[in-house]
Amino acid sequence: MSTPPGGPGAGKVNGALGKAFAHIDLDGHNLPPSPAPSSPSNGRKYALATALVYTESKDQYGASSMPIYQSATFKQTSAGGGSEYDYTRSGNPTRTHLERHLAKIMNAARALVVGSGMGALDVITRILRPGDEVITGDDLYGGTNRLLTYMAANQGIIVHHVDTTEPQRVKEVVSPKTAMVLLETPTNPLIKIVDIPTISKMVHEMNEKALVVVDNTMLSPMLSNPLDLGADIVYESGTKYLSGHHDIMAGVIAFNDPAIGDRMYFTINSTGCGLAPNDAFLLMRGIKTLAIRMERQQSNAQAIAEFLESHGFRVRYPGLKSHPQYDLHWSMARGAGAVLSFETGDVALSERIVEAARLWGISVSFGCVNSLISMPCQMSHASIDAKTRKERQMPEDIIRLCVGIEDVDDLIDDLSRALVEAGAVTVTMDGFYAKTPAQASIKEPGAAASAS
Numbered sequence: 001m002s003t004p005p006g007g008p009g010a011g012k013v014n015g016a017l018g019k020a021f022a023h024i025d026l027d028g029h030n031l032p033p034s035p036a037p038s039s040p041s042n043g044r045k046y047a048l049a050t051a052l053v054y055t056e057s058k059d060q061y062g063a064s065s066m067p068i069y070q071s072a073t074f075k076q077t078s079a080g081g082g083s084e085y086d087y088t089r090s091g092n093p094t095r096t097h098l099e100r101h102l103a104k105i106m107n108a109a110r111a112l113v114v115g116s117g118m119g120a121l122d123v124i125t126r127i128l129r130p131g132d133e134v135i136t137g138d139d140l141y142g143g144t145n146r147l148l149t150y151m152a153a154n155q156g157i158i159v160h161h162v163d164t165t166e167p168q169r170v171k172e173v174v175s176p177k178t179a180m181v182l183l184e185t186p187t188n189p190l191i192k193i194v195d196i197p198t199i200s201k202m203v204h205e206m207n208e209k210a211l212v213v214v215d216n217t218m219l220s221p222m223l224s225n226p227l228d229l230g231a232d233i234v235y236e237s238g239t240k241y242l243s244g245h246h247d248i249m250a251g252v253i254a255f256n257d258p259a260i261g262d263r264m265y266f267t268i269n270s271t272g273c274g275l276a277p278n279d280a281f282l283l284m285r286g287i288k289t290l291a292i293r294m295e296r297q298q299s300n301a302q303a304i305a306e307f308l309e310s311h312g313f314r315v316r317y318p319g320l321k322s323h324p325q326y327d328l329h330w331s332m333a334r335g336a337g338a339v340l341s342f343e344t345g346d347v348a349l350s351e352r353i354v355e356a357a358r359l360w361g362i363s364v365s366f367g368c369v370n371s372l373i374s375m376p377c378q379m380s381h382a383s384i385d386a387k388t389r390k391e392r393q394m395p396e397d398i399i400r401l402c403v404g405i406e407d408v409d410d411l412i413d414d415l416s417r418a419l420v421e422a423g424a425v426t427v428t429m430d431g432f433y434a435k436t437p438a439q440a441s442i443k444e445p446g447a448a449a450s451a452s
């Protein structure tokens with residue numbers, strides 16, 4: 001198996017540690033005492049992979065894993081209260097433990113956790129008032145698009161969808177009414193890259209009250225920290241990489257401004273959407289293995305992207321040098337992630353490939369230990385109507401691969417077999433190639449095209 005790195009640190013999430021935030025100050029965490037002379041006590045901070053594992057422990061018995069406080073209520077010391085917690089909707093020790101850990105690894109003053117990624121966006125957008133304007137992208141996760149469309153129809157919020165890969169398009173719609181700029185990068189599913197530092201600086205200069213919000217679900221804190229790039233609020237679906245096993249739903253919000261935090265905590269307490277203690281425990285457990293999972297998922301994704309590209313498919317993945325925004329992505333991120341998409345040129349052909357796969361499960365979602373295959377237009381993004389998908393140039397035949405931690409040769413073998421069985425490739429003595437330009441969007445008509 002050969003898996004050449006696709007960019008600085010690809011498949012080596014700890015290899016790109018020169019960048020800000022890759023090392024973390026773990027003061028107050030239960031790290032082993034008396035570090036050796038070459039250890040971070042010399043002024044170097046701990047690597048993120050280390051920070052993920054060590055969590056603040058306040059357990060009275062020194063439990064190495066924070067217990068699940070499966071209790072709705074907490075007894076008070078007096079009639080007027082007096083205890084740190086009273087009711088789990090308002091706060092719970094297991095949830096607080098997770099929030100503090102997340103704030104640390106996301107380089108934020110504070111983090112909050114709720115019941116899903118969409119729940120996180122709902123909490124954030126409740127900051128808005130009727131008449132406020134939101135600027136966002138034209139390639140967005142379907143659920144995000146659905147919530148914004150609902151707000152525009154029912155809550156008096158004006159939503160501008162523009163091509164956020166061009167900061168100029170954002171600039172054209174910023175006004176004194178702009179309250180929020182909501183960015184996703186890489187976008188799901190077209191894997192377009194959005195320049196967070198340039199847009200954040202520009203928006204803040206034009207309207208100092210506008211909040212730049214970034215959905216970091218596609219990268220996780222392992223690969224990017226949008227707060228360090230100029231964003232005011234970062235959120236992500238903890239259902240994905242953070243938990244990593246598709247056994248819980250969760251949403252994470254991180255920020256530095258305490259006033260904004262108080263407003264969002266008010267919503268969480270008022271509406272009761274805080275993450276349940278058992279799910280907080282599972283999310284914490286998942287976070288500890290994020291580095292090693294991401295390392296394997298990325299190196300698998302890189303190999304699969306290169307495999308598909310070398311056989312004539314048009315592949316969208318920021319680990320490939322052919323990605324038109326490769327340099328921009330690597331200026332902001334420490335890895336390419338493990339989601340890629342490719343086109344076949346034919347919806348029925350794509351359906352046959354998806355249905356022929358055996359190891360790859362047909363499922364929405366990503367960031368999990370097992371690999372998934374899907375057709376976004378019919379699945380994760382089906383809530384965006386066909387007309388809008390067409391206007392936003394979302395190819396109906398696009399196949400999304402969400403790569404897990406399995407053996408990469410098993411994944412490539414299964415994908416190869418599915419491509420052959422579906423009739424997507426021409427098999428020759430030398431190997432196989434995407435069939436024709438009509439059926440596969442061949443990037444450079446070269447050996448692959450002539451061989452077909």
Ligand SMILES: Cc1ncc(COP(=O)(O)O)c(C=O)c1O
Binds near residue numbers: 118188236238
């Ligand atoms: C980019 C992105 N943001 C947000 C979400 C919402 O997360 P959740 O499913 O946890 O609500 C998803 C997927 O669902 C997503 O893909």
Ligand SMILES: N[C@@H](CCSC[C@H](N)C(=O)O)C(=O)O
Binds near residue numbers: 379380383
């Ligand atoms: N039926 C769900 C679809 C969830 S998509 C999950 C994930 N974000 C992905 O991109 O795969 C819905 O309507 O929200």
